[in-house]
Amino acid sequence: MSASFASATALLECHGLERRFGGLVAVTGVDLRIDRGEIFGLVGPNGSGKTTLVNAITGFYPPQKGRILLDGADITGMKPYLVAKRRLARTFQNLALFNGMSVLDNIMLGRHVHLRPSVAKTALYWWLGQPEEIAHRRVCEEIIEFLQLQGVRDEPVESLPIGLKKRVELARALVAEPSFLILDEPMAGMNQEEKEYMARFVLDARDERGITVLLIEHHMDIVTGICDRIMALNYGEVIGTGLPREVVANPRVVEAYLGKGQQHAA
Structure with missing residues (x-):
């Protein structure tokens, strides 16, 4: 594929x-x-293809047709670990934290894409390995402070309420220092206060850390409040793309969420 194919x-x-x-x-046909x-929102009813699209982008389920460009490079069919090395990080729809480990240890795992293990670093830990570990921990502590997790940093992750667990997942993604972050329903199961906190952290990640965000979310108030543009899917097809207020008013999008009868009743 020619370099001119990618937008600047x-x-x-x-x-x-x-x-x-x-x-x-x-x-x-997406x-x-x-x-x-x-901050780009991806919305649609359950089963509309949102997570499948994300899995195609990140290499978990490569597309059978089409092309994917990340920062100008063709990543179609690339293995997930190679996609991650291109500064793409994600969270998952279902919590993927490691019970039995502390909040800090779960967050540290997000640094794996930057680790360069070797026999020499293990044998000469105090001279080679320790300085690298300190540098990785410094990044983790910065993100812990950024997401206001200082009070639970040493707690076992399974003891936390779901709102804090979601924040730990976000922290683990952020310590990878991504330029592109995919969040798959990061506010599922949260109360209103927790959703507002998470929305603020997503905005800060974009504004303070320069991260581009793809946000999959069912809470339309959040999507319309923080997203610059959104796309709506239904049965795997695009039914609307553009400014949030325009897409949510699109009759096809309303019908996909409410059904024909409810749409006319509304």
Whole structure:
């Protein structure tokens, strides 16, 4: 693919993506562009293809058709660990924390993409290994302070309420120092106060750390409040893209969420 195919301002571009599972078409004909510095929302009913699209982008389920460009490079079909090395980090729809470990230890795991283990560093730990470990811990402590997790840094992660667990997952993604962050329903199960905190942290990650964000979320008040643009999916197809207020008013989007009868009743 020629270099001119990639937009100078786009961090992510997807062209004609399709992903099937046997006879089930999970995603088809999806075109997507996310510019640097955007918070881009991805919405749609359950089963609409949102997580499948993200899994295609991150290499978990490569698309059978289409191309994916990240920062101008073609990453179509690239293994997930190689995608992560290109400064892409994500959180998952279901909590993926490690019980039996502390908050700090869970967050430290996010530094794995920057680790350079070697026999020499192990044998000469005090001279080679320790300075590297201190540098990694310094990044983790900075993110702990950024997300206001100081009070629970040494607590076992399984003892935390879901709102704090979601914040720990965000911290683990941020310590990877991504330029592009994918958040898969980061506010699921939260009360209103916890959602507002998380929304603030997402905005701060963009504004203070220069991170571009793809946000999958069902809470439309949050999506319309913090996203620059959004895309709506239904049955794996794009049914609306643009400014949040325009997309949520789109009759196809309203119908996908409410159904025809409810739409007319409303």
